[in-house]
Amino acid sequence: MERLTVDAGLMRAAGINIVRIGEFAWSRMEPSEGHFILDWLHETIRVMARHEIRVLMCTPTAAAPAWLVKNYPDTLIIGKDGRQAYHGVRQHTCYTSPTYRRHCSRITDKLARELAEYKNVVAWQIDNEIGCSMFGNCHCAHCQERFREWLKQRYGTLAELNRAWGNVFWSMDYTDWDEITLGDRGLVHSPARVLDSYRFFSDVKIDYAMAQAGIIRTHQPGALICTNNFWDVDHFKGFAALDRAGGDIYRGEGFAFANNLDRHRSYKPRSPFWLTEADVGGEGWKGLPHYNRFRPRLWSFFARGADMLLVFQWRPFLSGQEQGGAGGILEHTGKAGARYEVVRQAFLEMQALASHLHDLPLPTAKVAMLVDYDSIWTIAGCRLPDNTAMAKMGESLFRRQLLIDFIPSDRDLNQYRLLLIPALLHISPPAAERLAQFVKGGGVILAMGQLGMFDANANYLPLPGPEPLQDLFGFTMNNGVRLNTSKANIEIRSDQNGELPLSGEIDGKRLSGVARMWSADINLKGGNPLMTFDGSCLDGQPAVVEQKTGRGRTIYIAANEVDNELLAAIVHYALEAAGVVPGPEVPDKVEVVERGPLTIIINHGPDPAAFDIKRSGGAIIGNYKDSRVSLAPYDVCVIKSPV
Amino acid sequence: MERLTVDAGLMRAAGINIVRIGEFAWSRMEPSEGHFILDWLHETIRVMARHEIRVLMCTPTAAAPAWLVKNYPDTLIIGKDGRQAYHGVRQHTCYTSPTYRRHCSRITDKLARELAEYKNVVAWQIDNEIGCSMFGNCHCAHCQERFREWLKQRYGTLAELNRAWGNVFWSMDYTDWDEITLGDRGLVHSPARVLDSYRFFSDVKIDYAMAQAGIIRTHQPGALICTNNFWDVDHFKGFAALDRAGGDIYRGEGFAFANNLDRHRSYKPRSPFWLTEADVGGEGWKGLPHYNRFRPRLWSFFARGADMLLVFQWRPFLSGQEQGGAGGILEHTGKAGARYEVVRQAFLEMQALASHLHDLPLPTAKVAMLVDYDSIWTIAGCRLPDNTAMAKMGESLFRRQLLIDFIPSDRDLNQYRLLLIPALLHISPPAAERLAQFVKGGGVILAMGQLGMFDANANYLPLPGPEPLQDLFGFTMNNGVRLNTSKANIEIRSDQNGELPLSGEIDGKRLSGVARMWSADINLKGGNPLMTFDGSCLDGQPAVVEQKTGRGRTIYIAANEVDNELLAAIVHYALEAAGVVPGPEVPDKVEVVERGPLTIIINHGPDPAAFDIKRSGGAIIGNYKDSRVSLAPYDVCVIKSPV
């Protein structure tokens, strides 16, 4: 406990005002069933309080103790191969097991009740990275039973389920509910069964988190509840049940990093998000850690909507499966070293600017990208060709200094000018209505892939796509050509890896490129073919179609993927059509984000950068004079404009 | 059922006169045990009859319904890893399970009995692609017991089995029949055990097919019975038990495609074969589908001996594990599109020529290639080096417009001039006699690899090869050098990948190349060394040996593989020695096949082709004038000569 005071002192001196504790510590909290030892936890929280450090308390349920799984083997995950998980790792327990849920409730209740007295326990994290288990989803008898109940709720009768899943194929028909088991990718199960299994697991994980959240809210109604992300879950639905979206972000450069932050901000609209884990080193010098990456990345986090950043970890673990990481704030010896200094300076700089940064509005976007989990799961889990457009469209926007809001298909579109649809296999009637209204009102849609060719259960419709928006998009389409068959876990015809050329003229410019993965067989229905395919059985057919309606328009690319340069040109065209003005042109590696009155300019690269940018007001940090920003390597400049 | 009439009409209009139905439809035929619903099937057959469409009826046994495997778990495959198969895919049931066999018999009997009344049910397909299960061969207790019985039949006593398998090695001796289990490749089991396991599984699959065929014959003696191929089965033995060889051929270009057709024709001699599944697109443009491939491929099928072609499928499946394929005749919407048109034209063209095509003799070959399943299975399943000569010899012949008959080692050789032996590990006394007579009578044998070095059970003989034909081949040989160790499932010394140069003079031409996989250590015994090795411990020793006997001769290449160019030169030399005259020299991608009075000339390529070919008679399709054929891309010309 002496060390604890040393640590708290070092934290405080570095401007750290919140710590995350308790994660995975179940065996020390409850060393045997119902026997709790929490004095160390009380003491820790009190020491933190004395140093004016708040606490984000974690439930420890991602790491069940040895006694628990030994005494109650029904708490262990049964993998899709029928093998039971075991003690010795983490996340080895079943989210639906009543026994496990009972134990989780008891420890959560105990903690929430005991710690209610502390003013500095201001937030809770449920479990850890829910769904990220090396054993995969659980397929135990109880999960199977819960899946059947879930299906009964959804379909009512076996006849309806057989119809909805297309079970006529391969004698898949069920004649008794007991015959149904969870489907999983990699087992070549029917697409509808795989999709419903994904949906079920998503619901299960959210339900698991909500149960713990409910207990905490009873005892600590004022605390903010989050979790540090979900795996294979509908994030919009998952975080809607909590108070904050959280995420652990270690990796990524450029657009991947920025898009990831945008996604985290989008998970829970109108709310800042939390970086529950981030490292100090980042990846700078040829992919190796470079501590001077910390400050620019910290400003990226803030600029794109984070209002809490927790560094993982205070001090590297000496033992255990994650021993020896070199990314802690302290050295493994417990001494402050180079990383501590980097963190301290960056945190204290931000604290000094607190009056400027407090209560800022979140950054806003004119462009939204539709994220449809049903489509993502169907593409990932079934034999459909991959769709990589989401990442590629995101990259185009990032390069033009434009933020993206990622939204589900039932979100209001009023605030946006351009809607990107990388993958929407099924267009529900309300979504169709919303899209049509958006275009009529002047919005622009840029879509790709097997748009509207499916029903709600991953079956092809017996109708040409994009159903029911053939008029809005100006064409009808059949399933065309599968160009590529590589797919995680599922090999079909692995030697096919085709590219199909397309070319045409857009906005007076001659464009050409190649389609990959899949391309559609299109019949025009009023639309204007901007580009055409050149080869295979689609020779001469439309490859990119534009259709104007009201004040808006749709643009559709008849492929799951096109090469980056072509996509960038089409996105550019769509932005112009939508009247979205890109951000300033700046050197490579420089990021510009506006948040409220602040223009935050970040140099993520090892070279200095200088360029003009017109803003009223002056810099609150960095070098800005006569419209010119001058940035040292890894430097930041923040300009505050009068409101 | 309305749609059924629409479909039948569209079929009829496209010249379709036979449909394949019922495959995998068990859960709709027998939704619960012993409860049959077949009205839809009766109606389907009647609608077809009304449209003058015949029916190839399938037994549905490749897709057991959920109720069956749930109520009778002993019907499920137990994989070689001991794990049980499950509902949700297909081919998950055991071919020996008495319970499963009983259910298969009942549904087969029911269908054959009920449909006996229909004149247009003219043929039956047993099961589907027998042996093509993602669970592999079944290793359940019943299969193990059947294997022991099979071994008792074969060996009589344990002492004889221990001797025959060489069980002295590694303490493999059995002291009780109960100790014996199926061996499988990848488990490093003894070669004799692996080979007998292959033989057993082959027999099991044939027995399974024959049981269903027997039931059908009882009720429908006039129907032709086939199946759409077997996996890991002695095809000669398998199709001997049925009326037609069938096959599903989607892939392949050039020689691979043509050789595959020749193999299918060869499976059942003196009988045309059936293409039970083929697609419309083929692979044309850079490996992507191109519908104009359909017509030339259709003519290849016909030229090489097929008299039925079924396109898979009429309309792409909307649901299920094979959803969305773009290869159906109709679009997934049920409309006729580009593929329908292609199929219609090709079918109607052929029908218009019916008088020329009817009752034609099968194409004949002067060259036979010996296919020895024991050798194939021993090489595939054991630690022997791969033998790729079968494909490579086939390619040489194809490029010279020569057909191949693939034959087992007990087939009469009278009709052939050249016999290719890519791999014959064991030469049985009758086979030895037959080969010797063939050569004495003027035949030429071109052989390769570990010829006659083994006994009938995959053990090396304690004698030099090629036993007992050392005189006929003019040399004796020891096991020489293993040049390559890569082998599916079995890794020995994976970094060895050697080539051994060989050179010499054949027919006045200086030839050189490299041996791969394996090479023999040869002592001449009268033979003439055409080429010698250059390097390793075989430096200076014979690599290709020729020996003349009577009016014929043998040529032996002391390797499992040589490079293509060298092999082509040696094959060329063997053809000349055998007096086999190759087909006409034609441009690349052009195929010429004679069937009866017809010379069928097919351009499989995207470029036009024109060349001279001397034939009496004239073209019944295509452009042939003054001995000159002119072909558009993907075009066909058929010349009919007076008999």
Next chain:
Amino acid sequence: MERLTVDAGLMRAAGINIVRIGEFAWSRMEPSEGHFILDWLHETIRVMARHEIRVLMCTPTAAAPAWLVKNYPDTLIIGKDGRQAYHGVRQHTCYTSPTYRRHCSRITDKLARELAEYKNVVAWQIDNEIGCSMFGNCHCAHCQERFREWLKQRYGTLAELNRAWGNVFWSMDYTDWDEITLGDRGLVHSPARVLDSYRFFSDVKIDYAMAQAGIIRTHQPGALICTNNFWDVDHFKGFAALDRAGGDIYRGEGFAFANNLDRHRSYKPRSPFWLTEADVGGEGWKGLPHYNRFRPRLWSFFARGADMLLVFQWRPFLSGQEQGGAGGILEHTGKAGARYEVVRQAFLEMQALASHLHDLPLPTAKVAMLVDYDSIWTIAGCRLPDNTAMAKMGESLFRRQLLIDFIPSDRDLNQYRLLLIPALLHISPPAAERLAQFVKGGGVILAMGQLGMFDANANYLPLPGPEPLQDLFGFTMNNGVRLNTSKANIEIRSDQNGELPLSGEIDGKRLSGVARMWSADINLKGGNPLMTFDGSCLDGQPAVVEQKTGRGRTIYIAANEVDNELLAAIVHYALEAAGVVPGPEVPDKVEVVERGPLTIIINHGPDPAAFDIKRSGGAIIGNYKDSRVSLAPYDVCVIKSPV
């Protein structure tokens, strides 16, 4: 038995004076439980005796008979995945199973007792390649129980075990001994658990060998006992329990081959070692067998300390899993061929020189390399970066014609001048004392990697490395940068594969290169930074540090791997510092080893070689005149100097 006499005669004629028999022959020795048939064995030994051939008798326990594992399934290995091994391969039985141990004792006792009468049974081999099972280590209930007992012995209490393993992490704490199971690499278990599992399995295998050795010693106190190597065992400990180190060496060229021989000699100091299996062909011509490799390799074996060489095998097996090998002395037909002749000449040549070769001292080394099994196992089994320095340092020494003694950390260092430490994670107090004394006395240490950063149980110390030798090495260090994350079985961040440049001046020469795998964050403490890093967060920090103490010095490279050229330069510098004089400069592929008064010069290459080498005395074989050695390809020259 007639054949046996033929074989013995052929052996004798080839100079063979010892044969290894009985391995894997259990089913023929004891065809059913307790029923022994050994007449064939008696006869074999008698025939050998009559031909003056001695016998190395093997216990057959690496191949349990079918009846044994069927009647006693608790003898079968349970793999780490919970699956049971099976009959049909070898090494499928559990080393701790009391039932199996009982059967092993009985057959060993029977053999040792029965064969005690034979004078020519002079040596025994325990089992075969102990630990080399395709099923991996056994995880059966009995092994688990034994592991718990082993842990109780080591740690006494659960509290101490929980502390020692760092079980606070991820709730790993045990509250009952029953909760503990064996950890294994690939399962992401805690490092301490993985390390103790390795230690346990090593002890288990040694105990298994010792049990059999004890029985044999009772009956045949004069026989020498060996085994043909251990897998994943502390070889120093393992061979200390036996009379001779044995090894099976087929592969390897140049330094890998020579270092391997040096390691085998080092396993049991002050004792020659036995080549229990070697082949005739070696790898000569482009990696293919070339029999003229046999003689030079035989002399390498002898030069580096072997006094027995057994060729595997007398005659290739006709049947079984190892059938058809082309490396036997005889042909598979039983005839003498090229290999027999090569072996005969080489053996007879050596026998003719017997008076010169007998009772020679072992070769001596001035350079030792520390082999620390705890470090090896921790690096192999846990998430630590790979350390390849052992092989690379060995290559440098080989190229300078220097032998290496491989030694454990508790070995006396007096005889050495230079000590190489490629990986020593934990420095125990006695080892620290020994290293410090070594340097003070004039020794030079060249070390790399995560030196002294761990405690005895694979946990990081809360102190800077190299603990406790910061003064001896002249610096302290933190965990620095992980440059590479590829690791067998464990994938962490697979796309990281970094290199970090370093440069500096050593001994007046400008050197530069790159660090790989891992690099340290160093603070000097008196040491001299010979090179520095250039990039990442270590920019400008020391990369190679030298510190002088007494008459000796330490040199430390702050990386797990550097490129070969740089390492060679640093090793060269260390050799000079240590006053170790390299061997003569000779052409590539030539090896020079001194053993007692002999200088053995071997040409392993296909080209002739001639060079000067100053020795008193003359050649007992080969061409040596006026200080000049002339070697034909694959030739040997042995010079004997007066003592």
